[in-house]
Amino acid sequence: MKLKKLSIVFILVSILVATSDLLLVYISYKNSKQSLQYGLEQKTFQLQNTYQLTLAQVGGFMRQTAAYIANDERVNQLFLEGSRAVAAEGGGAGGIEALRIRKELYQLVSSGWNEMTKNYKGRQLHFHLPIAVSFLRVHKPDKFGDDLSDIRHSIVVANTTLENTIGFESGRVYAGVRGVVPVFSKDPETGNKIHIGALEAGTSFALMLQQLKETLSADFAILMTIEHTKNTMWPEFIKEYSLTHPIINNHLLEGFTNKTQVKSLMKNISVQQLLNKEKTILTKINGQYFGVGVFPLRNYLGTVDSTRKSIGSVLVWFSAENEVRDFDKGLINSILVAIIGFIVVELLIYFGLIFESKLIKQSQMAMTDGLTDIPNRHYFNVMFKQELLQAKRNNQSLSLILCDIDYFKQYNDHYGHIMGDKALQLVAKTIKLQLKRKIDFVARYGGEEFIIVLSAANKTTSVKIAKAIQNAVYELKIEHQTRLDNETRITISSGIICYTPASKTVIPEKVINMADKALYQAKFNGRNQIAYYNDII
DSSP, rough: OOOHHHHHHHHHHHHHHHHHHHHHHHHHHHHHHHHHHHHHHHHHHHHHHHHHHHHHHHHHHHHHHHHHHOOOOHHHHHHHHHHHHHTTTTTOOOOHHHHHEEEEEHHHHEEEEEEEHHHHEEEEEEEEEEEEEEEEEESSOOOOOOOOOOOOOHHHHHHHOOEEEEEEEEEESSSSEEEEEEEEEEEETTTTTTEEEEEEEEEEEEEHHHHHHHSSSOOEEEEHHHHHHHHSHHHHHHHHHHEEEEEEEEEEEEESSEEEEEEETTTTTHHHHHTTTEEEEEEETTTTTEEEEEEEEEOOHHHHHHOOOOOOEEEEEEOOHHHHHHHHHHHHHHHHHHHHHHHHHHHHHHHHHHHHHHHHHHHHHBBBBBTTSBBBBHHHHHHHHHHHHHHHHTTOOOEEEEEEEHHHHHHHHHHHHHHHHHHHHHHHHHHHHOOOOOEEEEEEEESSEEEEEEOOOOOOHHHHHHHHHHHHHHOOBBBBBOOOOSBOOOOOOEEEEEEEEOSSOOOOOHHHHHHHHHHHHHHHHTTTTEEEGGGGG
């Protein structure tokens, strides 16, 4: 009877353990699937960032090309003559004299532009009269005189603000990555420099996408909505253009690295549902797994105003065979291990999860100050070097604020270390609350020192934030009766440096030292002060 009861207990326990083990296998499957999805999304995010950076670089190159041509005195003098001829002949396309000058200007620049088209894949070179009237399309010299102000906003802005513009934009003939510069010339009558119009240089996505593919081992497709296409391009050119750039699911295939694969992808219902969304999925193309992501296609106006509706989508896809293979292998191994020895596996999984959890916690603790729960000095050292390099790449300034609690040693000696710890926690929390941007951060640098990194921040911004922190700490009203001055509350002193990395070798210690000197000056000035480094040297 006891044996029977023991058998029943054994069976019940075995069923319970087996059920638990199966549940863990299921949870492992779900977690692995989430990790797989997260990895695909991260890769899409990285590809999007690289795409945006490359797009800006290509636009900048086109702008430099346009500037080079526009600065040729022969070019801008002919453009000036053409502008005046058009005005004298009633505007728009002008008349006989405007046509003569247009042909002369075309002959001057066309050979060089053809070389640019051949060697660097330039596509459009276009002279515009204010605000956006076509004077000469070097790429389509028989089309001129039309008003583009309703679709070519980069031209309108360049001609009204007299500033350079770059970005993707669709025109009457082609869409492309464009750089636009205002054109000036010397008035032969007065000798004054006058504004004539704007010159744009543009290229297609073809070369850029091919370079991205070779560098990143991923494919790209630029899909512009047919609605936007019809609103911008001439109907006869849409018909001609669609022979090589097909219309798929109400989108014009403006650029691509693999036309066959993108056609296969666009037949997939899941991929179709991705359009105009920011999402990544796992799918199959001809029996192979791919990660497929989508992010918005924004024209020049969309980059200026991110609230505007996108004009299409950028489709990116990359092989996910290794990721899926790893996922399947992990799932099969989990099932096999569960079948062979589910009780042992239960223990291994349990202790494995504990060990993994400890590793994560240890990693977090290594980067977090245990008292104030903000990043520690190690985190700062790692991130600050990256921020300096990023600032150098973007040619942006970076601000550093070094804060120190005034007379903190006296506070600790009088009120005790428990109260001192509480004060440090309150000050750390208060500083963190004043940093509104996610890209900014504060770290505990020393005993009572805190260091703040403000990305892309100038002197005005950094001083404003430092002042807000100073006031917020003061308003905590933490009593401090043992100060060596007339103040009775805890206050902080701050040193600020706004720094733009210029040299190839960026030395973080150099910037920290400048902030420290400013902090020393703030303390020398009487504490509860803010000192800016450039103001004391």
